[in-house]
Amino acid sequence: MTRERTLKLGLKANAAQFTLLVAINALVGGMVGQQQTVLPLLATDVFGLTGYTFIFTYVAAFGITKAIANYFAGTFSDRYGRKPVLLVGWLFAIPVPLMLIWAPDWTWVVAANVLLGINQGLTWSTTVVMKIDLVGPRQRGLAMGLNEAAGYGAVAVTSLLAGYLAGQYGLRPAPFLVGLAYTALALVLSGVFVRETRDHALLDAGRHVARPDGLHDHLHADLTDREIALQTSFKEPALSSASQAGLVNNLNFGLSWGLFPLLFATAGLPVGQIGLLFALYPAVWGVGQLFTGALSDRIGRKNLISVGMATQAAALVVIALGSGFGVWAVGTVILGAGTAMVYPTLLAAIGDVAHPVWRGRAVGVYRVWRDLGYAVGAMLGGIVADAMGLHAAVWAAAAVSAVSAAAVAIRMYETHTPLTVADER
Template identity: 80%
Template structure:
C-alpha cells in the first residue's frame, strides 16, 4: 500500500508526504529494525551469564530465589508495555523510545559492580522498563509505517532482529565469560548497545504517529455494519479489516484485548504462555545444561540456538502469515513448542538438547510475529498503540509466571519436571487458540 493524504491549499514550506508501505518507508523501517536489534541485545548480554553468576559468585542454590531476577524483569516489562502504548498514542512514539533507552544506561554498570543479588534484581527492574518502552514502541512504529497489507512481514522483520540479537549476544557473552570471566566483559556489550541506540533514536528516527492518523482516515467501516448497541462491543463485517470504532476508552480496550474480543484475548493468552516458556528457559536452561557438566561455551551455544532459530525463522513466518493467515500458524506453533519441551525434558546431553532448542525456536517463530499481526489486524489505528501495550502486558507477564512456576516446580520436583510442566501448559494454550480464535487476515478471515 502506497498512499499519500489528499492535498490542497497553499503550503508555506516543503512537507515530506506521508505514505504507507514498506517500500515507501524503507530507510526509517531499517533504522527501527537496527534499534530493535539493540533492544534484544540488552537481554542477550545477561541470559547465559546471570544464572551462572548467581551460583558461582553469590552462592545462590534455590531455583525460586535465582529466578527472582526473571520475575522482576517480566513484571516491570509488562507494566512498562501498558504505559508505552498509552503514552505513544498520547504524546508520540519517539519520546517514549528515547525515555526507554535512558533507563538502559545504568543496567550494565549495575551488573558489573553488583555487590549483592539485590543489585542484579534492581538492574533487571530497569531493564524491564527499558524493554517495555523501547520494544513496544518499535513494534507500533513499524505497524504505523507499513499499513495493513504487510503487517506480518513487518513483525517478522522486527522480531527477527530483536531475537536474532538475543541469540548472537548470548553466544558472544558466553564466549567472553569463558575467556575473561563472568564479569565485566559480557556486560560491556550492553553498555555499547545502549549508547548506540540513544544516538540512533535521538538523531535519525522520526515520529510515525502521522502514519497512524493517515491509516485511521483511510480506515472505513463496511456499509452494512450496524452501530454497536453496547459501547464495549464492536460492530463487525466480513472484511479483512473489521470496522472497529475509534472512540473507545482505555478500560474498554483493556477489556477487549484481555477477555472479550476472541482474537485479541486468544492472542494475549498465547503470548503469555509463549513468554512463560522463554522466562522459564532463561532461568532454567543454563542450570539444566550444567547438570551434564557442559562447558560454559557449549551452554551458551545451546541457549543461543533457541532465540537464533526463533529470530531467523520469523523472516519466513511473518510474511507467511500474510499469505496463509494467522490462526493455523499460531495453533501449530504452540503445539510444536509443547513437543519441543518434551524433547528437552527427556534429554540428558548436548545432542538431544540441541534438537529440542531448535524445535522450540521454530515453534516460537511461528507464533511470535503472528500474534502481533493479529493485534494489528483487529485494533483500530486510533487505539492500536494501547492495544499492543495491553497485549504485551499479558505476553510479558509470562516471564514472571514462567520464572515462578519453573522455580517452584524445580525446587519441589527437579529441573526436568519444570520443563514437563511448561510442555503441558503449552499444549493447553494451543487447544484454546484452535477453539476460540478466528482468522483475522486473508481470504478465510471472518468475524464472529
C-alpha cells in the same frame, strides 16, 4: 490532503526509517542477550545461591516491570507520540550494565533487571507500533517478522558473544561491556535519526475500511482505555486468544532463561556449550520469523499460532527427556521454530483487529499479558524445580503449551484475509 501528499504507507515507501527501527530493535534485544547466559551462572558461582525460585527472581522482576512498561508505552505513544517514548526507554538502560558489573549482592541484579524491564517495555513496544504505523495493513506479518527477527536474532548473537567473553575473561565485567556499547549507539540513532510515525497511524485511520463480515464493527475508534483493555484481555475472541498465547509463549521463554543454563550444567557442559545451546533457541526463533511473518500474510494467522504453540509443547517434551548436548540441541531448535511461528503472527493479528486510533494501546495491553509470561514462567519453573526437579519444570511448561494450542484452535477466528500475488504488486 497534505498528509495524503507527504506521507505514504508501505514497506517500500518507508524503507529507510523501517530499516533504522529494525536496527534499533536489534540493540533492544541485545540488551537481554548480554545477560541470559551469564546471570544464572553468576547466581550460583559468585553469589552462592542454591534455591531455584530465589535465582529466578531476576527474571520475574524483569517480566513484571516490562509488562507494566508495555502498557504505558502504548498509552503514551498514542497520547504524546512514539519517538519520546523510545528515547525515555533508552535512558533507563544506561545504569543496567554498570549495576551488573559492580553488583555486591543479588539485590543489585534484581534492581538492574527492573530497569531493564522498563527499557525493554518502552523501547520494544514503541518500535513495534512504529513499524505497524509505517507499513499499513497489507504487510503487517512481514513487518513484524523483520522486527522480531532482528530483536531475537540479536538476543542469540549477544548470548553467544557473552558466553564466549565469560569463558575467556570471566563472568564480570567483559560480557556487560557489550550492553554499554549498545546503549550508547541506540541513544544516538533514536535521538538524531528516528522520525515520529504517529501521523502515519492517523493516515491509516483515515483510510480504515470495516470488514465486510462485520466482525470488528463493535471495535470502533472511540473506545476508552478501559474498554480497550477488556477487549484485548478477555472479550474479543481474537485479541484475547492472542493475549493468552503470548503469555504462554513468554512463559516458556522466561522458564528457559532461568532454568535451561542450570539444566544444561547438570550434564557437566562447559560454559561455551551452554551458551551455544541457549543461543540456538533465539537464533532459530529470530531467523524463522523472516519467513513466518510473511507467511502469515499469505495463509492467515490462526493456524500458524495454534501449530506453533503445539510445536513448542513437543520441543519441551524433547528437552525434558534429554540428558546431553545432542538431544538438547534438537529440542532448542524445535522450540525456536515453534516460537517463530507464533511471535510475529500474534502481533500481526493484534494489528489486524485493533483500530489504528487505539492500536498502540491494544499492542501495549497485549504485551502486558505476553510479558507477564516471563514472571509466570520463572516462578512456575522455580517452584516446580525446587519441589520436583528441573526436568519436572520443563514437563509442566510442555503441558501448559499444549493447553494454549488447543485454546487458540477452538476460540480464535482468522483475523487476516490472505494476500494474493496481485495484492503485493
